[in-house]
Amino acid sequence: MFRHSQLESVKASLAHPAHAAMPLHARIQRAIRQLILDGTLGPGKPLPASRALARSLGVSRDTVESAYARLHAESFIERRVGSGSFVAEMPEFTPGHRRSMRDALLRNQAPNLSRRGNAMFRSGGVSEMLLPRPFAHGVPETRSFPLALWERLERQVLKEAGTQALLHGDPQGTPALRRAIADYVNLERGARATADRVLVLTSSQQAMTLCANMLFDPGDRIIIEDPAYYGARKAFDAAGLDCVPVRVDRQGIVIEQIMDDPRPTKAVFLTPSHQFPTGATLSLDRRLALIEWASRNQAWIIEDDYDSEFHYAGKPTACVQGLDPYDRTIYIGTFTKSLFPGLRIGYVVLPPQLVKPMAVARTLLDGHTASIAQLTLARFMEGGHFGAHVRTMRGVYSRRLGVLAELVRTHLSEFVEPRVPVGGLQMPCVLICDLSERVAIDAARRVGVELLGLSALHADGDGRPGFLMGFAAYTPDELEVAVRKLAKALRTATG
Structure with a gap:
């Protein structure tokens, strides 16, 4: 006879919604088979008589007999005339063997990964709270978002675009949204952007990962703020870069260490408008000095402008990209903070020579950002609703x-x-x-x-x-x- 826990396991399988479409005998067969595979029912163990099990489960005896017949046909059980049904001998499925396999998997959670894959796995990734609670950082207010307006604009988009909106989209992003983004960053952030330099992505994190893998080789030096945004550090570490921390003071990253270092450096990563996590703003003289340094050394400035829309005292400082006449600055923005995280739209304003390589690389990741969301956001911005x-x-x-x-x-x-x-x-x-x-x-x-x-x-x-x-x-x-x-x-x- 089954132990109580084994019987309850079979009953749970019968009641599980995912098995509702299966015949009763198939559900019973599946539950008993799993008990055998898990080692809960070991080789030689007797199964309950079909009549007794039928009574316990509240089904007909024929149903249990059908389940036993299928288990016998699959060689999971043996049926002995006059003695009953027993779990068959299957050495490869003994409890000890299954435990050793499980323990091996637990010891080696990430088998056969590349060095970069192992680095990504060990980093722990970047996790966000699905249901944020105070005081989770970086989460905007979504309960007051004008959802009815957004739905109306989405209906307009679908009515006008029709089934065209259901097809593959431009990997660089829909032209309407790229124009809207360029207009916005030029007006509000003092950028030097055109629609053909905008690449629409799913997030600023994707932009940093693209930069890490497209612009640098493992071992290349990149300067990062200290302290720094953890998502950027993890992206660069996972790509095998040599991340050189440089301290931050009340005027942003301290540039003397950068200027005086003779070693070749490929890039500097900044959050200049609102440094994460200190909140410092990079001073104008340091911005200009870094622009000259990048031009002189043919290095990149990766500017993450993650929440500059929300400045509460005076006018925000113009972005570094808008001050850079040499096109060495890569400007990253996102709508995760300004609108809502579920939108999954970010963007990057690229130097002209990087647009095509980055767009091609993006096709190897996720192809393109969802077209309907892009078109709706473009209309939201064009109508003045975003502002x-x-x-x-x-x-x-x-x-x-x-x-x-x-x-x-x-x-x-x-x-x-x-x-x-x-x-x-x-x-x-x-x-x-x-x-x-x-x-x-x-x-x-x-x-x-x-x-x-x-x-x-x-x-x-x-x-x-x-x-x-x-x-x-x-x-x-x-x-x-x-x-x-x-x-x-x-x-x-x-x-």
């Missing part, structure tokens, strides 16, 4: 930043010092108590609060401890509840 949405959210986010800063000063002053940024979607806080960063993050997670540690964003992993607090996606009430939870958790952690 209106950004202006609205800029006001919302500015108020939420003010609320969070005040809440931190009121409830967390014994633990952290806030560094209120002039823009962006998150606020850095540095720890001023004896509590370790790891303990603080773990304590927060236990009460449903998410923090990104600052020290791990430094190349050596031991920068000043603290964390980022995202605020854009959370109402003032939600921020207050979360801050109070965090304060209580930190007090508990300090004993």
Whole structure:
């Protein structure tokens, strides 16, 4: 007779929605076969009499007999006249053998990968929270997005484009969206862009991965900010590049180390408008000096302008790409922060000589970005809705930043010092108590609060401890509840 757990396993298989279309006898056969394959029913073990099993499962005896007959035909069981049914001898499926196979797989999670594949796997990738909770960073407010307007524009696109929108698209991106992006970055970011220099991608992360693999060979030196955006560091590390960290101060990356280094360097990666994670803005004199350095050394400047739409004090500084007369700057932008993450549209404004190589390389990754989403976004931008949405959210986010800063000063002053940024979607806080960063993050997670540690964003992993607090996606009430939870958790952690 089956043990209780074995019988429950068979019953669960019968009730599983995924098996609903299968005949009852096939479901019973499948469940018992799996118990044998898993080693739960070992060789020589007796099966319940068909009548008894039918009674336990609430099915007819003929149904169980049909299942046993199929298992016998497949050589999973033996049927002995006058004795009953027994699990057949199958050495290759003994529990010990299956356990050893499983243990081998666990020991070698990524078999036979290339060096680059192993580097990508070991990096852990870039994961995002599917259902963000305070204070997950980099998440925009989506609950107030004008969804009805977006749906109306999408219907217009489908009505006009018809089935053409269902076909393969241009790997470089639809012309309408490329024009809209060029117009936007020229007007709002001071860029020097034309539609034929824009490559539409799924994300800024894809843009960085393309740059890492198309422009550099393993071992090439690339300068990155320290601390730096983890997604960029992982993309460059996975490509086998020699990432050289250069510290950041209140005016952005410190350029003396770059200018004085005689070793050949292929590129510098920057977040100049709003440095991640410090929030610093790269000063104009350093921007101009880096442009001259890149021209002189035939190096690239990779400019990630990930959330420059949200600047709360004065006018944002023009992008580096717009200041560069030598076409050595690759400008990366995304709609993940300004609209919504599920859109999966980013872009890169390329020097003319890189457009065709990058577009061809993109075809080896995912072909093209979804055409309907591109056409809808183009219409959203052409109609002035994008600008209106950004202006609205800029006001919302500015108020939420003010609320969070005040809440931190009121409830967390014994633990952290806030560094209120002039823009962006998150606020850095540095720890001023004896509590370790790891303990603080773990304590927060236990009460449903998410923090990104600052020290791990430094190349050596031991920068000043603290964390980022995202605020854009959370109402003032939600921020207050979360801050109070965090304060209580930190007090508990300090004993």
